[in-house]
Amino acid sequence: MAFVRLACLTILIIAGSAYADSLVNGSDNPIAGPVVNPQTNPKTDANPVVRFHAWGGSAQVNSYLKWVADRVERKHGIALKHVKLADTSDAVSRVLAEKAADNLHNGSVDLIWINGENFAAMKKNALLAKGWVGDIANFALTNPDSNSAMVTDFGEPTLGMEAPWGKASMVFYYRKSHFDSYNKPVPQTIHALLQFSQQQPGRFTYPVVTDYLGISFIKYAAIALNSSNQSLFYKPVTQNALEKITPSLWTYLDALHPTMWRNGEYMVRQASQLQRLIGSGELSLAFSFTAAEIPSAVERFDLPRDVRTFAMSDGSLANVHFIGLTFNSPNQAAAKTVVNFLLSPKAQAKKQRLQVWGDDTVLDTNLLSPSQKSMFETQQSHPSALDKSQSTPLYAEPHASWTDALRQAWEERYGARY
Amino acid sequence: MSNFNSQSTPRSRPQSKPLSKPLYKNRNRSLAQGHFNRIAVCAKWLLLCLLIIPVAAGVIGVFLPAMGYFPAIGANQFDFRVFAALFDVAGIHTMMWLSLFTGVVATVIAALFAFVLLSVFYRSQMLSRLQIVLSPFLVLPHAGAAIALVFLLSPSGFFARLFTFNSSAIASANEGVFLFDSYGISIILALVLKETPFVLLMAISVMSQPLIREKINGYFKAGTALGYSPIAIFFKLVLPIVFPQIRLPLLAVLVFAVSNVEIPLILGPNDPSTLAVAVLHWFNHIDLSMRLQASSAAVVQVGIAVFAIIVMLAVEKGFTFYGKKWLQRGKRHVTDKAISAIAYLLLIAYVVLVVSAIYTLVAFSFAKQWTFPNIIPADVTMVHWNTVLDAVLTPLSNTVLLGVSVSFSALVLVLLTLESEPLNTGKTRASLLLPTALFLPLLVPGVAFLYGLVWFQQLILKDAVWFHVYVAHMVYVIPYVYLSLAVAYRKFDNRYVMVALSLGKSPMGVFFLVKLPLLIGPILVAFALGLAISFSQYLPTLLTTGGAISTVTTEAVALAAGSSARLSAAYVVIQAVMPLCGFGLAWWLSNILFKPSTTKISTNKSSTGKSVRSV
CATH class of the missing domain: 3.40.190.10 (Periplasmic binding protein-like II)
Incomplete structure (x- = not known):
């Protein structure tokens, strides 16, 4: 369900139409600014904060991200803050405004959930960090060499600016x-x-x-x-x-x-x-x-x-959606840790569960160990659901x-x- | 009082000659009376403004872009290129033909059906039962009726299930000739279903007006004495009296039929669709330059409506011409048996449709698995209703809030307007304008003026969404409330007023203490009608709010295209129940508030006042 909305949203954004969704409550308005003052939050801080700007219109996605925040806090001591967007382009224009104002190191957006037109816009304006995706250990599990959908976003090569997060395929x-x-x-x-x-x-x-x-x-x-x-x-x-x-x-x-x-x-x-x-x-x-x-x-x-x-x-x-890392994020290392966790078999398997979100994994299950693979298989219980153990070729x-x-x-x- | 003229001398005090009492006392009364009169006249002008300004503004707002003037996208030259482009659109002529054809045919059939039903039942006890049978389709919004028809007529629908006896059969895919057909038969069917009860009710309310009723009774006696059959009397003597009175409502039905969006959207063809659906699509197009094409199409839509009216009047002329010859031949019987047969068949068809629609919709809203060709669901569940009730709260409260405020203010304005009529005996400009203004919103297609209205609303008070949707609803609610109350006012025995006035009550006192209590039944019915009309508005709500305020009807149309037949069914049930609640409440309240049978009204001034207060 979440993805239907996301896909609609993507289409709306592509269309350049302003999609003002009242689903997102005002307190999470991105204009309200970051919770943490970037000056007091250098990388070396014991508890770095990563601000993940992501569409917040789906209860399922929101509760999944809450679970992610719990995990990275416990495991890596990172405070992940989900900034719930009504319209992803709000965050894009925010980063653009920061660049225009010469804010090159202390941006208020660390990670951003994008694809399609928004990615094209960020790429064109060089708003994303380049080549960082190669540093993500779990990225290799997406089998990017033989799976071009993982490195192409609506026909635009990603150039390592964004990591695949999930996909919907026909x-x-x-x-x-x-x-x-x-x-x-x-x-x-x-x-x-x-x-x-x-x-x-x-x-x-x-x-x-x-x-x-x-x-x-x-x-x-x-x-x-x-x-x-x-x-x-x-x-x-x-x-x-x-x-x-x-x-x-x-x-x-x-x-x-x-x-x-x-x-x-x-x-x-x-x-x-x-x-x-x-x-x-x-x-x-x-x-x-x-x-x-x-x-x-x-x-x-x-x-x-x-x-x-x-x-x-x-x-x-296949329609892959990605996570981008902004060029001016003050917390790049912590943000990469978060992305690595999001791409971990465990997080991906959880996301794919129908009860959680039902968003397809971007990992190539053939590259996983048998025990990792089993995490994806255990949920294959509903007779009407897609058998995900079969991998089919994807058209980007x-x-x-x-x-x-x-x-x-x-x-x-x-x-x-x- | 009779010289009072609201336009030229708004400050002049009315002279109350008939009530000349001691001077000081009289002055107080005439002051109060002046206030009341002034308020009533103001209300009348406000009502006129509410009817005329939005429609006029809307038409201008559509006409300008159609002529190529739309500054928002840099178009500011007047020419006919937009129209030329419109007529280059593939299938445009089919769209226009489809709109005209479905609208005219449906209206003619609905009128004929209504007359056939009336001719057979107009002097029988069945008439009230007939009204009960027809009422579900009368109060159900057009969108709901169309959705219900899809549930019944689709190849996997209820009727197909009834006539499929092989339990392992697969629903047919292509045999539902009635839905989405390119001739528009499905649209005609849905429109006829919806409009026949409306035309019938209009005719009944005309026929029950005291003067007309007396006339009809006289004609009936004369006709019977001359050996005419009751059905022949209806067509030869009664209909010629009744028809001129329902011509305007009938034309309003016609305009709605050629230009409505809900029905063709839900069960009409899309290769191509009717023009109104295309207008909707073009106006909502992401590409703003499509607005020009949409506006020109909306202007063409007005042209189609005008043409349809001409066709309808020509049809009427034809009937009158041949009717006269037919009348002169003096046959005492028409094809009586055939007409009764048709009337009974219609009645049976309505009963079958109403019963199966209610069953199918209610059953679907509770159904677990319900595969073709089973007639009953495998099991029932509350899961769909739980989902609906979770989601419906906001649309429902929006609908009720909007409906109550719109209907109540329309009621107040209409009452005051009606009240201003006897106070101003001379023909004022306002009272001459009124009949035309009342039908203005009904005679200008909604798709034509609503978009223009939205354009103006974007310029003025952009964020006052509630105000805009309120105005748009008022435009549609006022005419119905007025028409429904005017009948009651005409039936009202004015001697009560005269007696009360002669006993020294001020007009305001008479209004509150005599008229309101006596008219409480019709007033509550008019209020309920206003609610029902407001509840059913789809396009006005959608356009003026831009989707920001959802109502039960906008949700239902959205869900009609949604993936769940069960949720859609539940919404139609809500759509049907809401106006019924309104009418039920009206009936119940009018029984509680005022019962002429238990409260004897004496013409004595003090007891008139007390009897109302004490009830």
Whole structure:
């Protein structure tokens, strides 16, 4: 659930819209300033304070960070203060203001939870410390060499300015009873999906492209259908690149649309309606960006018990969120210690638990020791939850400029659907 | 008193000729009376301002950007390029056609249905029962009715479940022809369902006005004597009297039908949608330059509404033209049996819809697993209601606070306005303006003027969100409260007032001690109606608050698209229960506060006063 909100937030931020959320109470207003006076808080202090500026709109995230604060206090003697933001861009502009005011060493923000547009802005203005991520021992566990999503943030190379913290990847879910009665295997690739939809018309659909899940499906299809041209997606979009990508995408969608729910004439306006149609049994197959929401919806009876979750074997679009360290943080060493703890198998396993947050780990579980691995496996209990022991290839989010380009091209071809 | 003119000589004291008593005593009374009169006239002007200014400001605020003037994004040249761009948008003509088609067809069908029902039941005991059957769809906000229809009609909905006998069947995916169809049939269905009770009620309230009732009774006797059947009498003699009286409300229904957002948003097509939905989408677009296109589309929406009115009047003319010929032929029977059959079928359809909607929504709000094609849920739980009750407290208190304050102030203003009418016997400018002003907010499509209104609100008192939403609600609540109370005022036997005045009560005294107690029933009903109208406002609330103040209805529309059918059902139940509580409270209070059957009102001055105080 938390990630749905986060993803929406990200989208809003990308859109440059001011997202004033009243969820965050006034006393935590970042403008109120740091609790600790930086002058009296040098690194050598017995009890360094790390101020973690993070969106505070989710009770689950907040209580998880409370647990983290308890742990680092006990283990490393670091006082972690979660500054709850209504809008991450508030903190970004704060750091920018500090830089403009020549405050180069005593910034009020140590760590910041970002991705996408905010990272691009901080990178452009050199507001983040560079190359520090390599110092984090646990960062190696994310397998950054073979997993480019850990070092790329919406197409922007991270250059060691931010450490991956968690991820959401696109998962598919289906009604087992339906597939049993069709006597068909569940589609595992983009091509198998089309075949399935042709054989069982009306059982799959995706939301309109103004919805973030709708455009995410288009991105997934575009990348999966253009495996030879994947590198194009990680550079700013050009007319040439778009023309290379779209033919196979249009061929695919032209074939898919007539086979979709209501013959593709009506497409749902919001991603949430997909879940509802799976629940009512009109659809057999749908997808989500929040694997954790599937079992919890089953627990709330919104989805029937025969729902199963899986990831496409040809890759799933992943949306990684990161922790940045500001260039003017007075407590860099302590902040790195905190990040190392956040990337520890223990903290990551806790975060991934459905009851805690349900946010996917960024660690490559194949690199973990059997005992560490078991921490991630013990929670695999719900039959409807994603089996996380299987690791699937991830597609990093294309460069941010692709979102608008693909949406516009889609609307030109298939009509803007309001 | 009769010479009193509020505009030219606001300070002049009314001369109270009929009440000439000892001079010093008279002066006090005439002072008080002057105050009351002045307050009443002020209230009337305030009411007019509340109706006219927001709508006018809103229309201007939409018209300027449509003409290319929108300084916030650096557009300040007047031209028609925005309109040219609008008509280049793919599917724009389909959108316009869809809006016009669904609105006109739904209104015509709703009117016909209402007349058919009336023609069969207008002189029978069934009429009151009919009103009970129709009332759930009358008080349920449009959004709630549309959501309820989705629950019933979708391929996995209640009706599909009823007619699926294979217990291992999978819900069909493509066979629900009624939902999201590109012809807009689902929109028409929902509108007809909602508007038929409204038209019917309007007609009934017209027919129950004393003068019209007498006329109808006379015509009925004459018609019966000449051998006309009751149904023929209704269509040939009664309807021609009633129709002109409900023409304006019917046109208001029409304008709402062509321009409403909730129903097409919930069950309409989106390839393309109706124009109103597109307007909403464009106004909410992140790209501010889309505001220009949205504004021009809103202006086009006004054009569509005007065109729809013309079409409707033409339809009426056609009916009148052929009606006259039909009348001259003098047939004593119309297709009586067919009409009764239709009326009974309609009645049955409504009963089935109401009962299944109530069952489905209530059952869903308590359901654990409830897979297709089971007709009852596997088990029940309080988990959804707990979630809803946790979350609904703020929207609920916002809704009630807003509804009570809006409805109460509308009631006060309307009462004072009505009171100012008999005091000023001459036609003042205000009383000439009033009938037009009352229908102004109902005849200008909401999507057209609300956005313009929001623009002005951004310029003036940007942060006074509650004030803005209050004004927007007042605009919609006042006409209904006025229409509902005006009927009661017209029915009121003015001899009570005359007697009280002749016994020396001041107009204020008469108002508080005679009229209010006697009219307490209609007044409370008008208050409840105001509450219901305020509760149901979706677009005005959403736009003027920018989402900062959530109400039950805005939450319900948001949840209609949400992932949980169960929470959505629970919200519709709340939406239905709230106005019913209002009307129930009105009925109960009017019984408690004043019962003419137990309290004998004598025309004696002192006992009139006492009887009210003592109850």
